[in-house]
Amino acid sequence: MQRRSFLRNTGLTLSALAFLNTKTLASFLADPAYNIRMLTKDIGIFTEKGGTILFMLNKEGAIIVDAQFPDSAAHLIDELKKKTTTPFRLLINTHHHGDHTAGNIAFKGLVPHVLAHENSKENQELTARKDKKEDKQLYPDQTYKDVWCEKIGGETICLNYFGAGHTNGDSVVSFKDEKIVHMGDLVFNRRHPFIDKTAGASISSWITVLEKTTKKFKKKTTYISGHAGTGYDVILKAPDLLAFRDYLGNLLAFTAAEIKAGKTQQEILKATTIPGSPEWKGDGIERPLTAAYLELTS
Secondary structure, three states: OOHHHHHHHHOOOHHHHHHOOHHHHHHHHHOOOOEEEEOOOOEEEEEOOOOOEEEEEEOOEEEEEOOOOHHHHHHHHHHHHHHOOOOEEEEEOOOOOHHHHHHHHHHOOOOOOEEEEHHHHHHHHHHHHHHOOHHHOOOOOEEEOOEEEEEEOOEEEEEEOOOOOOOOOOOEEEEOOOOEEEOHHHOEEOOOOOOOHHHOOOHHHHHHHHHHHHHHOOOOOEEEOOEEOOOOOOEEOHHHHHHHHHHHHHHHHHHHHHHHOOOOHHHHOOOOOOOOOOOOOOOOOHHHHHHHHHHHHO
């Protein structure tokens, strides 16, 4: 197989190839559903199903941001064990949703600490009790309120809480020296978002959160989103965050205008696009429209 064809068909970059040994390459060819892309020599992203996972490897161990589901988390763990003999140091959850935290359980006995915002931990516990899945959870044992920072293996890692957005417990996770920030589900790149009003989500506050984020970090910062629409990447720059901010503003403005015009919720949900943000398309538009309606009428 020609090299160019191999790269195109597997989705692996040259930097990712450098990360893999022969045995690992064979596993990727056998199961191409998951993919590792290296952003630096020590930091990469893992995609399979659920929210994007970010990981960092250094002399003090592996730091993992988000965990997807138990089976996909196991795939990541297996691949990282082939790369390094250092232990897992810390698992971070950007928020509580199952496609980001159900895989926590795969790290039980491997990682000494799980870290999240205090509201995220509470949301995880409430959801698990409601779904009767408490035995399948590995909850955060460390939480913070506004900001958490620690230097691990020469890299300063910080979690910031800028207010309610996708939920009331979303963390912005930054790797300061490498200028990489994981946004979790605070950014849906060209994909209609889930806005969890049952967990304190606020569209108007979310707009402010994105503005605070882009003001805090340098222009050359690389951002990672939890999800992206078909044909779009989860690796972003600041203009992509601001475009999503504009989408949220357009969502509120459109819904407010429809309400003012006397339309019912059911009539509003028939919309197929958000005026001013045509790049956000595909299935799922009823989710943000419903959230916007509730926010504006409650």
